[in-house]
Amino acid sequence: MAIRRGRGVAAINYPTGMNLGGDPTQALVHSTPTGNFMVTLSSVDLGQGMKQIMAQICAETIGVPSDRVVVDTADTDTGPHCMGTFASRGTHRAGNAVIQAAREARQVMLEVAAEELEVNASDLETDGQGNILVKGAPQKSISIFDVALSAHFKRGRSISGRGMFLIPRSYPEKETGAMKPSTCYAHACTVAEVEVDDETGEVTVLTVKNIFEIGRALNPKMVEQQLIGGSWMGISHALYETTEPYYPNRDHGGTDFNQYLMPGPGDLAQTEIIVLERPSADGPYGAKGPGEMCANPQIPAVANAVFDAVGVRIDTLPITPERILRALKAQAPN
Amino acid sequence: MELRKSYFADQRKDDLHEIGQPRPRSDSPGHVTGKTAYFADRNFPGMLHLKMVRSPHHHARIRSIDTSEAEKHPGVVKVLTAKDVPHNVYTILILIQIGPEDETVLADGKVRWKGEAVVAVLAETERAAQEAAARVKVDYEVLPAVFDMEEALKPGAPIVNEYHGRNYYLYDSGECRKVRFGDVEAGFAGADHVLEQTYQSSPIEHAPTETTGCIVAPEGNDRFTCYTNTQAMFFTLDNASIILQMPGNKLHFVGGTVGGGFGGKVDVIVEPIAILGAKLTGRPVSFIYSREEEMQISSPRAAEKVVIKDGVMKDGRIVARKVTGYTDAGAYSRHSPYGAQKGAGHYPGPYTIPNVWIDTYCVYTNRTPSSAMRGFGVTIGDFALEVQMDKLARLIGMDPLEFRFINAYRDGDMKAHRQPTEGAALIECMQEASRTANWPVAEKFMAMSSYAKGA
Incomplete structure (x- = not known):
């Protein structure tokens, strides 16, 4: 009887957005009198940080710092339609809608600035710090604060924009299944290292890369929080979770966090995250949806590592000590 | 976390001001100091609490319901049964034309899973509602139940859901969603090895910090404001409008700040009945799941079964893959027909295989209705696919990572569902995994590219 080590790998992809498309999201953007910007949505922030990301997307597009953008989510009296926050679609769909709305608002803003500066709007650019400059002659400039005041009180313009993003729905062909499930895919490869106690069947995940x-x-910090949380969830799915631990007997399902088995802080592996960026053709600034994808590759990587460690395949989730011991027993020569 | 900018450097311009910056989250201080307002932080004068009477049986006919004792219980204001719900039989995906309506807001004549809502009790306090719920008498005739997808698909199995009339969802393509590409049988016939394996999973709970719920307040103008933690505001509003036969302009949903979803808050379960309670009593109504309800009543991730049969050559090429996926929807559709369909679009995984056959089934049993969860239709499929890949590599004596390089999809490769591959990046992820995990592979694999011609 011994503690045995093994490692396993898994590689996956994951579609961004609602399967087969047909899932609209709309956004409205407008400026306040002093050149702050409001983004109005009915999208839902589930704790992943949607408001912050929408603020950065709007700010990038308009040309102001992010803290000058306020995002209002989820009031059906004010926010335009969003299909919802699911299917790794929030950033991709709402982000594209915000870009379109912010571009329209930016165009009005540049037109007002052009009138103030007596130049063509096409000759203007933003510096990302809240100023509008004449290309090639940056000494000739006006602040977005002043442009907004002018638009509101002098020129009677609304610095605002409407945005929407919709991928047309694909209908699978009945016989062949020809279809377009998604327009872009995120990718992952995970290597997990485990120790398996072949006496108790207990698995310890040592490292997950x-x-x-x-x-x-x-926003790299926010990506990190989502990817690490997902990676932990993957380990949890691999080794612990079920609402029916004694299935087909359906009694004794967990009813609270004491009974429903999930890893505690001591059960979490040393986790390493490396991010590659291949911008997607239709993503907001190239972003894909990693929200779901990041919890998937750990499950097979851990399963493959368990096999590498003790030579038994557990093809039913979760990979419990009981299942490992039964498999070891079945494999052992009598 | 590290960003490896050396990959895809020619595909990307890094000239942005706000994008790519690790700005602190504007909502974090509120979250960590307890100042962020969630729906349940609202407390209205005269607010009632809703509790459900739930089925103790997996499958049963309801002979009679007697609510008289419950109605007399101190603090009880209203008791609701199926007849009070204007459009009691519904299905949420009807909004995207996926029917038939197959589920009841409150059980009518039958229950199809243990925990199904039968009677709603509205009372001045949670305790009074709970006590009164225990006094509702329901006379059941227990029926045979089926908990296993294989059993459910056998001829003569008890019919779980009469609105379907069969224990599987009927797609326009028939009993399953199908993908057919190349000639899978010819592929198997020409393969050096054929390996067929079965993978299974169990239902999984979303385990959000904040349980599912809503508070509904009647407004003075004949409208109802619903404070909710749904993941989909208009989807929930529009479904509530159908169930209540109430014009959408009477409904105002407020939400958008939620303590974790993971797919568990897209089912439209609590809002319609709470709005109905507010309408019929004229008082604010709170309906919030207990942790027990969250874990055992709200939809889990489906139990799944995936059968994969592969034909592989000694040189590492997969020449044929047949996948049969089964999604256990439990007693009602909810989002499961979509999940099984999504699986069909996902197989055979990120690999280029010339001959592919995919069937995905959405099966009804008397288990708790399952629905969306993070990785819906894909997570368990990826477990099955990637364990299978490991087995295939070992079968032909090849390194599991090198085996994946040989089969990895690249830009321009035709997928089984007949879309050319675009934006592939699997190869680069595996190259970086090889470096980071010190898992060496042959130099030719490290020189590959998902997109560069000739590499």
Whole structure:
């Protein structure tokens, strides 16, 4: 009887957005009198940080710092339609809608600035710090603060924009299944290292090294929090979770966090995250949706590592000590 | 976390101001100091609490329901049964034309899973609602139940859901969603090895910090404001409008700040009945799942079964792959027909295989209805696919990582569902995994590219 080590690998891809498309999201953007910008949505922030990402996307497009953008989510009286936050679609769909709305608002803003500066709007650019400059002559400039005041009080313009993003729905062909499930895919490869106690069947995940390709990390810190949380969830799915631990007997399912088995802080592996960026053709600044993808590759990587360690295949999730011991027993020569 | 900018450098311009910056989250201070307002932080004068009477049986006919004792219980204001719900039989995906309507808001004549909502009790306090719920008398005739997808698909199995009339979802393509590409049988016939394996999973709970719920307040103008933690505001509003036969302009949903979803808050379960309660009593109504309800009543991730049969050559090429996927929807559709369909679009995984056959089934049993969860239709499929890949590599005596390089999809490769591959990046992820995990592979694999011609 011994503690045995093994490692396993898994590589996956994951579609961004609602399967087969047909899932609209709309956005509205407008400026306040002093050149702050409001983004109005009915999209839902589930804790992943959607508001912050939408602020950065709007700010990038308009040409102001992110803290000058306020995002209002989820009031059906004010926010335009969003299909919802699911299917790794929030950033991709709402982000594209915000870009379109912000571009329209930016165009009005540049037109007002052009009138103030007595130049053509096409000759203007933003510096990302809240100023509008004449290309090639940056000494000739006006602040977005002043442009907004002018638009509101002098020129009677609304610096605002409407945005929407919709991938037309694909209908699978009945006989062949020809279809377009998604327009872009995130990718991952995970290597997991485990120790298996062949006396107790207990698995300890030592390290998980995740490589994620996500299009573009719009906010690297927020990407990190989502990817690490997903990686932990993958381990949890691999080794612990079920609502019916004694299935086909359906009694004794967990009813609270004491009974429903999930890993505690001590059960989590040393986790490494590396991010690659291949911008997607239709993503907001190239972003894909990594929200679901990041919890998937750990499950087979751990399963393959368990096999590498003790030579038994557990093809039913979760990979419990009981299943490992039964498999070891079945494999042992009598 | 590290960003490896050396990959795809020619595919990307790094000239942005706000994008790519690790700005602190504007909502974090509120979250960590307890100042962020969630739906349940609202407390209205005169608010009622809703509790459900639930089926103790997996499958049973309801002979009678007697609510008289419950109605007399101190603090009880209203008791609702199926007849009070204007459009009681519904299905949420009807909004995207995926029917038939197959589920009841409150059970009518039958229950099809243990935990199904039968009677709703509205009372001044949670305790009074709970006590009154225990006084509702339901006379059941227990029926045979089926918990296993294989059993459910056998001829003569008890019919779980009469609205379907069979224990599987009927797609326009028939009993399953199908993908057919090349000639899979010819592929198997020409393969050096054929390996068929079966993979299974169990239902999984979303385990959000904040349980599912809503608070509904009647407004003075004949409208109802629903404070909710749904993941999909208009999807929930529009479904509530159908169930309540109430014009959408009477409904105002407020939400958008949620303590974790993971797919568990897209089923439209709590809002319609709470709005109905507010309408019929004229008082605010709170309906919030207990942790027990969250874990055992709200939809889990489906139990799945995946059978994969592969034909592989000694040189590492997979020449044929047949996948049969089964999604256990439990007693009702909810989002499961979509999940099984999504699986069909995902197989055979990120590999280029010339001959592919895919069937995915959405099966009804008397288990708790399953629905969306993070990785819906894909997570368990990826477990099956990637364990299978490991087995195939070992079968032909090849390194598991090198085996994946040989089969990895690249830009321009035709997928089984007849879309050319675009934006592939699997090879580069595996190259970086080889470096980071010190898992060496042959130099020719490290020189490959998902997109560069000739590499």
